[in-house]
Amino acid sequence: MKFPAYIRQFSSIALLLLIWYVAALLWQNSMLPSPSSVVILVWQEMQNGQLWYHLSATLLRVLISFIIAMLIGSIIGIIMGRSRITDQFLDPWLIIFLNIPALVIIILAYVWFGLEELTAIFAIAINKIPNVIVTMREGARTLEEDYNQMARSFNLSRRKILFYITLPQLLPFFAVAARSGISLIWKIVLVVELLGRSNGVGFQLHLYFQLFDVTGIMAYSFSFIIIMLTIEYALLQPLERKINRWRG
């Protein structure tokens, strides 16, 4: 059928809501609250300030650990991509860290460094850093030698080479690492909060889980998902399109 893509996407979500609504209507049980009762709870939590309090705590953790992971991961990744010796030396570490389950890192971090905010943030970052390294290493490996020769024959300054030749080639890889980074981090952050923080969406989910309050779990999950989707569609995707504009 000839509908714009967004209408089809929207109607698929509407259908999902409808199924949920009907199912909740048929199965009158507190384990499956209706969409309306979830929306009402979200509204109440917005009114009393609880929702913003926990959402902002989580978002702040996402943001800080994201910046740390991108920074450290990019630096190590670029060095590994450019220096074969460093690459050979660090590669086994990278493989180990890529394969340690997130939960193990989080538990060990809490055990060794205490139930602190800093521990939480670093536990999240360390889970993400190996993925950033892999992507940025690939980017640094594929730097075009042709451009480098051009730069040297025209005697371009180091600053120009960095800003006009090296970084533009790394930018698409950075964008990929950033997008997959956000989606990984916002899943891990909830586990970190569940295990050892006293605020945030993960903490709230833990609380509602102990009460077996599915409405509460859904209210906080959906609020958080909506925020992350907004960041994805309103911020990251337009940014990526802007970066890739020259690809004609």
Next chain:
Amino acid sequence: MLDIEVKNKSFKQSESENALSVLTDIEINLNEGEFVALVGPSGCGKSTLLQIIAGLDREFEGTIRWQNGTNQHLEKLGYVFQNPRLLPWLTLYDNIALVLDNPAAKQTQITALLEATGLSAFTSYHPAQLSIGMQRRAALARAFVIEPSLLIMDEPFVSLDRPTAVQLRALLLDILAVRRTTVIFVTHDLYEATQLADRILFLSTSPANVIGETVVGLQRDQRSDETAVNRQYDEIREVFTRLYP
């Protein structure tokens, strides 16, 4: 103006293998304002020689000496590569401005060169939006904008359709008529060499050395005259067939 002496240049394939020699006993003396063409079979090491001259490759036996005694790094080099090597994320204008130390002060030069190369209307385009002929013209403009003391051209018009190649050669002659520049030009197209160069050097197959040299008896203003070029071309082709039996 520039004395090039390459006694030996070799590449090592791997640790165990013997080094493969690509250039031996090459001596070329370039005069100020001269246009020298290097002609030779494909894969004979012409590009390597240009990279040595440009100082991009320093692992060779021999010397590159500028007659004013300066180190070549102080000399301004314009390099036109086989593929244009424009940066795809910069606009045409920014690609050209990039190679200047102070582009703001040289806006008039940039504009003049863009005009000369017929690119004035495309300054804000990205290279991917332009035809390959236009990209090569832009690469030409980029090489000239720094007012090079030596212009190195590595088969800059190869694999273009004939009308575009003819047009670009005419453009190069036009620019050179205004800004006389020392040029070293690699090609495997003898006609192109005849039309453009003052002097043609013939290189052997690998390991390359200079096996012949001929002066092209054409004045600069005769080079757009097809019959004059053709007459010279017939003579030079005889030299060519003797050298490469």
